[in-house]
Amino acid sequence: MKKFVRSAVVVSVLGLAVSACGDAPDENEESSGGEKFEACMVLDVGGVDDKSFNQSAYQGMEEAAEENPDIEISYLASQGDADYAPNLANSVSKGCDAIISVGGLLSDATATAASENPDAQFAIVDAPSGADNVYGITFKSEQGGFLAGYVAASLSETGKVGTWGGINVGTPVTAYMDGFQQGAEYYGEQKGSPIEVLGWNGKDGAFANSFTDTAAGASTTQALVQQGADVIFPVAGGAGGGAFDVAQDEGGAVKVIWVDFPGCDYYPDDCQYIPTSALKAIPANVKDYLLKSADGDVPTGTYEGTLENDGVGIDDFNDFDSVITDETKSELDDIREQIISGDIAITVNGG
Structure with missing residues (x-):
């Protein structure tokens, strides 16, 4: 892979x-x-x-x-x-x-x-x-977001995943959420088992109204977890760190896909909760x-x-490498090529 x-x-x-x-x-x-x-x-x-x-x-x-x-x-x-x-x-x-x-x-x-x-x-x-x-x-962060959404859906045990933003500044935040939503739903379509995405419906959703407030990030995450989401994708800069507090409180039952940069590099103590990161x-x-x-x-x-010029993508799977199946890894390779070729089109609605 x-x-x-x-x-x-x-x-x-x-x-x-x-x-x-x-x-x-x-x-x-x-x-x-x-x-x-x-x-x-x-x-x-x-x-x-x-x-x-x-x-x-x-x-x-x-x-x-x-x-x-x-x-x-x-x-x-x-x-x-x-x-x-x-x-x-x-x-x-x-x-x-x-x-x-x-x-x-x-x-x-x-x-x-x-x-x-x-x-x-x-x-x-x-x-x-x-x-x-x-x-x-x-x-084109929606491309990495799509892959991240597919990974999230593959790991979900509840059939519900969630995403939320820091501040709604338009596509730098919401394009990620668009991609994540569509990637998770695509997984459900391919597997014949619908995935519900909480926190974003393609037009509006959950926001912490901060890129720095980890307490707001934790409460926003907790609201999605209470609705059943067990994999969370915070698009919120430092505020997203609050999601790790929830993952800790939930004893690892909640996983967090990080955004922009390798979460395990920046949060090594929380790497056990990070299946991958969407990268820029x-x-x-x-x-x-x-x-x-x-x-x-x-x-x-x-x-x-873009995915084609290696400007976006997803990180390695770190502690989750043995958890994510070879089948899913192969599917991610195929999806990447289909996004590049245009066979999979991602709609950017937010803003």
């Missing part, structure tokens, strides 16, 4: 050693002697060590700086949406050669900053380009953008990660 995109999408998570002001430590004194390239990142809420998209994006910055010591990296953390515009403005004033915004919630602020500073170069994770000086890094190649694409930009070949337009 193929390992999907684990090896291509992500590498093992590196420890994030950063100073209080957000500058990366000077771990590598050697330099090629070339001109310094200053790369700056504006984080969403949750901090650089949020075990979520901030941490993953900054990992890409670190990897770029490690490969090219002329790249100097730093970040500005956001405590709320009121910080987005000032943090972007500060990055422009600082003279950053590349400014990367993390998350679709920064779309409007990034578009405004790019319009007001046409000579500055921006990139944004989880949003398309809206200007010549903004590079969009997007993902965020570190690899942030790294690629910075290395090319520093070399004078600034990417433009919008990148779209």
Whole structure:
């Protein structure tokens, strides 16, 4: 069986050693002697060590700086949406050669900053380009979500699985939920035993209204578990960590499929509850953008990660490798190829 995109999408998570002001430590004194390239990142809420998209994006910055010591990296953390515009403005004033915004919630602020500073170069994770000086890094997350939904349904003993979102920011969250719903239901159709998906009906569903509040994540998860769901897919950044509290309380009867990044890397103590994770190649694409930009070949337009280009996928099965049957693994390989060919079409309804 193929390992999907684990090896291509992500590498093992590196420890994030950063100073209080957000500058990366000077771990590598050697330099090629070339001109310094200053790369700056504006984080969403949750901090650089949020075990979520901030941490993953900054990992890409670190990897770029490690490969090219002329790249100097730093970040500005956001405590709320009121910080987005000032943090972007500060990055422009600082003279950053590349400014990367993390998350679709920064779309409007990034578009405004790019319009007001046409000579500055921006990139944004989880949003398309809206200007010549903004590079969009997007993902067809519904494709990885479909595979995750199929895995969830194959493991469910109740015939009910659940998904919920952090904040409804549109397709960066709801496309995952669309894919998960359709993948789980597809399993039921193939096996002649319907699967019920709780928390999302293709138009609306359950949201914790936070990407950071683990207590809200736990209560949202618990509500689905009380309705019978025994495999949960939280699309909620750090707030999704609350699902592990429920899995622990349920003695492992509830399983959690993680989102965006390898759950077992970020939550090793909870790996026993994680059958797999739906992945986005965020570190690899942030790294690629910075290395090319520093070399004078600034990417433009919008990148779209897919199963075909290894931009999305699912992780290995870790502790569940012997639980997930060879039949299911083979079916997942076939489904992946059918999604790529278009034989399986996934409808993105949410937003």
